[in-house]
Amino acid sequence: MTTSTTATDLNQPSLEPTARTGRKMSLPVLLLVISGVLALTSLVRIITGANGITNVSQMSTALELAVPIGLAGLGGLWAERSGVVNIGLEGMMILGTWFGAWAGFQYGPWTGVLVGIAGGAIGGLLHAFVTVTFNVNHIVSGVAINILALGATRYLAPLAFEGHQGGSAKQSPPVESIGDFTIPGLSDALTELNSKGWFFISDLAGLLGGLVTNVSWLTLVAVALIPATWWILWRSAFGLRLRSCGENPVAAESLGVNVYKYKYIAVIISGGLAGLGGAFLSIVANPFYLEGQTSGRGFIGLAAMIFGNWMPGGLALGAGLFGYTDSLNLRGGSENVHALLLLGALLLLIGAIWLAVRKKYVQALITAVIGVLVYAWYATTNEVPNQVVAATPYVITLIVLALSAQRLRMPKADGLPYRKGQGK
Amino acid sequence: MKKFDKERVLLAVAGPVLALAVAFVLTAIVLLASGKNPVEPFTIMFEQASFSDIQVRIVNQASLYYIAALAVAIGFRMNLFNIGVDGQYLLGAMMAAIVGAHMDLPAFLQVPLLMLTAICTGAFWAGIVGVLKVTRGVSEVVASIMLNAIATSIIGYLWLPNVFGVKVGNNNTTGEMAESGWVPGIDMGAAGEIYGLVLLAVALGVGYWVVINRTRFGFDLRASGASETAAAASGVDPKRMILTAMLISGGVAGLAGLPILLGDTHTYSLNFPTGIGFLGIGIALLGRNSPVGIAFASLLWAWLDKASPELDFHGYDKEIAVIMQGLIVLSVVVSYETVREWGLRRQQRRVGAELAAGNVLGADNNVKKEVAGR
Amino acid sequence: GGTSSESGNGGDGESKGTKGLAIAYDIGGKGDQSFNDAAYAGLQKAEKEFGYKTADIEPTEGETDADKQQRLVSLAKQGYNPVIGVGYAYATAVKEAAEQYPDTTFGIVDDSTVQLKNVADLVFSEEQASYLAGVAAAKSTKTNVVGFVGGVDIPLIHKFQAGFEQGVKDTNSKAKVLTQYLTQTAEEGGFSSPDKGKSAAEGQIEKKADVVYAAAGLSGQGVIEAAAANKVWAIGVDSDQYKQEALAKYKDSILTSAMKDVAKAVYNLAKSVEDGKPETGIVRGDLKSGEVGLAVSNPTFKDDTKLQEALETAKEKIISGEIKVKTS
């Protein structure tokens, strides 16, 4: 039953028997960690004067940048929870951008969103057909779908968009805005609070303010999809069946679960979510389809999902991290990232102390030395090169993963071939 | 056993051929649906393949694809997905270009030096992935995706004028390489030159085959891919194997850009072809990770690349070739899988049948025992 | 078999006289609303005027110099003249194709490194237009903060930045220029992500910038959108963005655009070939030739006499050589 030639243990996080995870970190602890980091960030902001790092519009930009990544990641989550690795997210997103804009400019933005979802779902259906029905290696199928989606949209774009006002071979005519909302009193109050520059409170206000200021309705939908996914997958019968297909399909089959059906549904939803992410790009983020618009976000979404330990909350955190660092870059990158250096140095120092307390002196020393080096970098320069700025989100992700990866656990049958009636 | 072998060959050939036919038909349907002549694009593209200059360019391009795909295949052979070949080859090529621009040894030293630079750079970049996976359990997929992005930044940094960058017009380059590092091409007259390092690709292919099939290390590698648990129990240290495979894969990836770098551009500029690492994934899978299969797949891919621009002159969109590439990968792998499963079941049935018929290898000298056993 | 150009692409049969200008696009291709489209505009003009057959061909992704060369050779072989490579990426290709076809005139946009008798290097002093944009920005800002948004961190865009900064500083030494590049490489979408442009511009506007200049291809649309939303000035690039349909909603916020008339340069080369006196060597489009400059479609801008005077002075100084504009 194993495929002869190709990778089946994609994402295999660890060679060790995975340590028990996830459940250990309770909500209070998580909140404590988050507020700790926020407090530090606040401190850094006050020291460096880089007010941009926590203000309201920084946060709302971060949210907007995080949405497509998060949606792609959610798509990945649905597929992988049912045991299908989906590396074709990028392609499904591309389909979403094209179909979303195509329907959007003709029939209005909401129709565009629906058709964008449908476009992605078609990609998902193809992926399901190839991986579930034909049992082809999931990576191959994903790679092929990425190529196919790119070719198809490029082929179709001139046919569909050329000749319309504002359209060209590479760009669709503009789609009407879907509209956004600001909670009037709250937003102003938080912005006000944020601009005071108080320790912690202003930063928290910035974070919250980002969630209620100039938020597109589609962003709201996307954010709501995170708890919705959690509820469906972990609190409904449907979700239980779906997850069981990713953990042990043979067991699921033995209890009368139609594994094929659930895999199909999951992968189609996965495609739909990626398509929604694409539609978000071509309707909300930009009001039109552009060739090359997704620029690798599908892959980043996949990374965010692994980062988030195949859980919606973690994934949101991962997407948020990407969105935040991305928005830092775009909004005064060198200054902000320079301030982050100080934050990094502080975190390293805390880490060193923690290690020393745990009597790991060698590691503590190394960590402290790195911390000092980072601080020296911070102290001797006024900004960092653009290139460092651009690399920041990825470096941070790598570091966070390196610190946490051994606690990750993917669905047990993720990426493995499955045939009905052949379980042992 | 000859029977099985013949069958295997037949199966190996029948699958892809059938799949190609399906892909062509599907593409023709797309053409028809968009109101175009469904046959002419193919005739144009086939005709292109008969021109010697196009052939030269197909071979040149295929050499890049081939090396990149080999790098991917080495990972796949042991279930490692090195999606980072793209970053590895770009960095490898850039470092080689930089060294080539700043050193000028005699050719017989310079060329190996450049290759070594590329290998070490690629291996180093892939090694980070390996170390993270082995020591920290970070998925190689995420790590390589991140490192691809970081490689872009590093390249941008190295291009800065006060680092190694040399601006030529509006182009960023690393400066012209010393001529001792240029590898002369094989002159094909009017058709142009075949990169000298096409031979490197061939050598790598042969080396890959030999190492994988004829050495202890290759056996360990394959065993790890076929069953990580069985390999570990047989004495393969899985962590070391992962690290080694990543290093080799990265080293080979580092070489992927060299045919064009040493054979043509002699500098690493904004024009340097990108994305070859990603294409390598598709090509490796299409070629089933076998050196010969990958050779065919690279040539096929390069043909689609090089023959399709001509379509523009005849009023067709050359994107049709990209669609075809996607369709080919899909239909080929579907047919592989179907044929493989069918073959496996068939073999099982045959084993059962032959056993029932008493065609047992060890039968004759075991008659006595068998009677005793039952 | 023979080479593809030997066998021709059905070109030998037709008489050469009917074929004229051909352009080969850079990545981005037709529809980039930037210099590829501008080149196409020049081609259309030539086609209409000279009544000959033209061709415009798209590149493929990840192609090599050899492929570009093949494209040019193929066009030359079919009898097109002149053949223009749009974008500096064609440098090597144009050089080799021109050596192969000495009787055809080749053109290359944005590159001055090819020196052959039958090659015209169509380059532009973008920094000069950007300098003027800087003057306009410095004169229009009330906060003494202006922003520059570059699409991709590459030398071509550095020219825009350098000229702009110099223009601002020379005009108002107290003014501060905020600079933001969107991405490191074009693959990451720096020229095609209006959303990124918008975020970057918003960030600058928040830091009090009240004029933002975008040299970011399609991403510039986002910059202009952000400027309009926050009621500050935007300065467009390449073509007169005040007149662009897609941006009609925001046109009142578009102060001016730093134009680079690729269309004219392309057309001029075609005309010179048609006239039998093909251009050769470096053909620079600058303030003097009028191929770069500021657009004056926005009435507010046009009618601001003080500003126009300052611009006029700066322009004269640049043309006279009194001001040397830096390119990086």
Place this chain on the structure above:
Amino acid sequence: MVANHDIHLTVRKGTVHALVGENGAGKSTLMKILYGMQKPDEGTIAVDGHQVSFSSPADAIARGIGMVHQHFMLADNLTVLENVVLGSEKLHGIGAKARRTIKEISDRYGFGVRPDVLVEELGVAERQRVEILKVLYRGARTLILDEPTAVLVPQEVEALFVNLRELKAQGLSVIFISHKLGEVLSVADEITVIRRGTTVGTAVPAETTPRQLAELMVGSELPTPETAESTVTDRAVLSVDKLRLAAPGGKALLDDISFTIHAGEVLGLAGVEGNGQTELIDALIGLKAADSGTIRLADDEITTWPTRRRREQGVGYIPEDRHRHGLLLEAPLWENRILGHVTERPNAKGVWLDPKAAQEDTRRIVAEYDVRTPGIDVTAASLSGGNQQKLIVGREMSHQPRFLIAAHPTRGVDVGAQAQIWDQIRQARREGLAVLLISADLDELIGLSDTLRVIYNGKLVADADPATITPEELGSAMTGAATGHLEHEETPETQGLAPESPEGEAR
């Protein structure tokens, strides 16, 4: 190949119907058909007199048929509750009501199941109870239990039987599959025997002896694993001293393990699965590094040696799970012959493989060990389980091991092959091989070993003399009930397993 043909089986209400047959006879296949997991080519199934046809387990469940599979069908990363309600969410939802129902059933049968723990944290017996609970939760009227006792110790088996009798009393029917004929005779009301995929007879427990049953099953006499004369020498081949191995969390998986195996000695290790056997094997073969303690092979301390070096120096390994640890299923036989000995002759010369020699030697093994195959180029997957096992044994014996780890060497192997494998182990032992034998088959263990040890909870808690000990006594040590040196007691206590024990015994 036909797995099942001409099967006739009638199960009456309120009875326990046992199904026996040798390995691969088709028992599981038949049950899978009854349970809708596989489709029969012909024939009919009737439930309560109605003809039915099942296209999936869902249909069978709807008809009141439930099945506990030979291999656990549990998702490790889901909770007990989730595993139980999966597929039958309509009954009581997946929340509080379901939890209540589970508690209720669990209490009624004394299962002591905790609904909210992850299955991966459970031991085998607990998993077994979860499996049965799963079936009961669905309100099944007909229970299929495929070898439920294989992983249980006698005491646990007895507890299970008490449950079965309870179920029977409530009017449920049970189909019970087991290789342990004593058990079958004790619990069953009727017995059907399957051989080579077809029913060859039925028996009534009261009128049948285990021997008669066995003969019906295999058509010949049962071989016994008994070893004739002792060949133990005083030359220590493997000595383990105070070995300790801890899980990542710090919990000891192996603690204070010390033993010595001499040349010519078979040391049998008894224990319920999951008590540290796997970890001990891993430590001995070098897959897991010991946290403390030493392992010596003859005169060398091998504690820190990597696996490969240990194998080169004469450690042979017959793994417990041949598919996971012993074979490359999709590789041809001759490559499987190389596996584990890639650095040794005849497989390699220096760094180069020597496929010719390896193939030649594979042919020899196939012939000598009676591996039934049409050739050495077929994949390992296409061989039957027993033949795969013979290939592994042949391979390991071909490198003259000094010390052999034999984990369940005859699991899933038919009687003929079983006898052969036993023969080979005995033969090698005579020539001075030291063997660590781990087996769930207590008869095999007692019959083949020179010394017996019991492992419980990662510790060696007891030892026994194989000449006198009975499986039941060994079993009680395996549950931790007895420690130290086990003496055989001449007056047996009341044994629930004894064939003559009265049926329907009250709790």
